Amino acid sequence: MTTDKQNYNEFLLRRLHSLTGVLPLTVFIFFHFFANSYSRQGDAAFNRVVDSLRGLPYLPFISWGLLLTPFLFHIVLGLWIVFTGKSNALRQPHPRNFAFFLQRVTAIIVMVFVIYHVVSMKYVHLPENGINYYAKLSEKFANPYVYWWYVIGVAATAFHLANGICTFCMTWGITVGRTSQRFMALAMTGAGIIVFLIGISALNGFVRAPKGDAARPPVVSAVR
């Protein structure tokens, strides 16, 4: 039997889970895809951006306090929600039930993808500062398996985030009626497609030689 206190604690945890999905995660994804789009302008522009991000003041606080801790919380509670919740998506094939089911499937894909992405970037491809990050990543994405794995990861992230904003608006009472929920679903379909296209465009910046940059020698940054 569950008590009022247990119900209240679960309510609070779920609200915090919902909030961390938007702040900081969704905001961070917009920023991250946008910053990576400098790949479209070639090695000099991209390397400058990475150097300046790696040189930010309070970086350990930003990465651990503002990003990793809320993300770990969202993952742990998210796994609990995925594995304890019941889905009737396949028995009652309504679009919202299907979106509910896909929200859980993409959660698992995003989790595996983000762990792979962070570990491979931090420890394999870009462990040191001041290297030619752009050249290293061009090498990485030249592998078609890696390239398509990123396409899947970006697509899963865009869906999870866009559908997540729709459910967030319902959870917090922002969209209450059918019309506002339909409007939000439409707006977020557009937003999800835009996020996906920005992510893929950033990825493609590494596999196509950017105009005018192909003949340049690799950039070695002065920042150490």
Ligand code: HEM
């Ligand atoms: C790029 C990273 C991620 C972003 C931007 C993100 C964003 C969001 C957003 C905005 C929501 C909606 C919250 C709500 O319904 O009120 C959500 C829900 C959810 N997220 Fe994430 N999330 C991310 C990664 C993950 C991961 C890695 C997992 C777990 C493995 C996860 C599990 C879930 C689950 C299960 C829900 C549905 C909660 C429910 O229906 O009550 N998410 N996410």
